[in-house]
Amino acid sequence: MSHLSLRARGLHVGYGDHPVLAGADLDVAGGRRVALLGANGSGKTTLLRALSGSLRPTTGQVLLDEKPLTYDRKGLRAHRQAVQLVLQDPDDQLFSADVARDVSFGPTNLGLDAQEVAARVAQTLVLLGLTDLANRPVHRLSFGQRKRVAIAGALAMRPCLLLLDEPTAGLDPVGVDDMLDALRRLEEHDTTVVIATHDVDLALAWADVAAVVVDGAVHQGEPGEVLSDADLLVRARLRRPWVLELAQRLGLPADPDLPPLRDLDGIAHRLQGRSAGEPARP
Incomplete structure (x- = not known):
C-alpha cells in the first residue's frame, strides 16, 4: 500500500427535499489522521459514503490522487480497492459464521488464490489483535470485538484509505484504548485513516486535521484552531475540548512556537515553563 490523497470538491447531496451537503469540500492528504466532526444529521456519514463511492453526489466530484471517481463498474471496483468504508454498526457488515471467514470474504471476491487469501487474513488478524478469535463465532463476540472484525474485513482488501464511521461509539474506556491501539498499528502499514466522531477530545488528541460538517459545508484545519472557534462550535452543536478549556x-494561549495543546502533558509542559520564569501571557 502507498499513501494516496482523497478529495471532495463541491459535493451536493440531498434526500428528497432535504439538502445534506451543499458544496462540501474536503482534503485528505496521504498519511494524515483526519477527524470528521458534526452534530447528528449534519452529513458526516453522507460525506463518508460519497468519499467511498457508495453514494453518488448530485453534483461535485470525488478525486483519488487527483483522478475523478467514475461510477461505472470498473471505476467503482478500482476505487473500492483503494478506499474502504466501515459503518458505525458492525452488524451491518458482519455475516459469516466465524471471524476468519468474515475477514476472508473481501479478498476471496477479488479472485485471489486461497494461499493469498489466507495470508491476508492472518496478517490482518495480527494487526487488529484478533488472532485468538479467528475461529470464534461472530455472534459470541463483544461489541468492541465485532467493530474490530468489521475493520479487519475492510483492511484485508488492502486499501490505502480507511473511512471509519464512529469507530469508538458504544465502547467502554478499555475498548476505546484497544481501538486507538489498532488505529496506530494501521498507520505503520501506510493506511490513511479518516474517522467520523462526536468526540471532540478524541479528535484533538488523535487527529492531524479536524473537519467540521455544518450547514452542508466542511470547515477544515489544524485541530486546535478549528476546535477553538467558538462560533463554529455553536453552529455545529459541539463543545470545546476540555484540554483547550482548561488551558484557557x-x-x-496557543503558541505557534510550541507543540499544540493536545493533552495534560502539553499543559504540564507549559506550566513548567511558566514556573521556570517565563512570563504569563494575557
Whole structure:
C-alpha cells in the first residue's frame, strides 16, 4: 500500500427535499489522521459514503490522487480497492459464521488464490489483535470485538484509505484504548485513516486535521484552531475540548512556537515553563 490523497470538491447531496451537503469540500492528504466532526444529521456519514463511492453526489466530484471517481463498474471496483468504508454498526457488515471467514470474504471476491487469501487474513488478524478469535463465532463476540472484525474485513482488501464511521461509539474506556491501539498499528502499514466522531477530545488528541460538517459545508484545519472557534462550535452543536478549556482558564494561549495543546502533558509542559520564569501571557 502507498499513501494516496482523497478529495471532495463541491459535493451536493440531498434526500428528497432535504439538502445534506451543499458544496462540501474536503482534503485528505496521504498519511494524515483526519477527524470528521458534526452534530447528528449534519452529513458526516453522507460525506463518508460519497468519499467511498457508495453514494453518488448530485453534483461535485470525488478525486483519488487527483483522478475523478467514475461510477461505472470498473471505476467503482478500482476505487473500492483503494478506499474502504466501515459503518458505525458492525452488524451491518458482519455475516459469516466465524471471524476468519468474515475477514476472508473481501479478498476471496477479488479472485485471489486461497494461499493469498489466507495470508491476508492472518496478517490482518495480527494487526487488529484478533488472532485468538479467528475461529470464534461472530455472534459470541463483544461489541468492541465485532467493530474490530468489521475493520479487519475492510483492511484485508488492502486499501490505502480507511473511512471509519464512529469507530469508538458504544465502547467502554478499555475498548476505546484497544481501538486507538489498532488505529496506530494501521498507520505503520501506510493506511490513511479518516474517522467520523462526536468526540471532540478524541479528535484533538488523535487527529492531524479536524473537519467540521455544518450547514452542508466542511470547515477544515489544524485541530486546535478549528476546535477553538467558538462560533463554529455553536453552529455545529459541539463543545470545546476540555484540554483547550482548561488551558484557557489557566491562561495558556496557543503558541505557534510550541507543540499544540493536545493533552495534560502539553499543559504540564507549559506550566513548567511558566514556573521556570517565563512570563504569563494575557
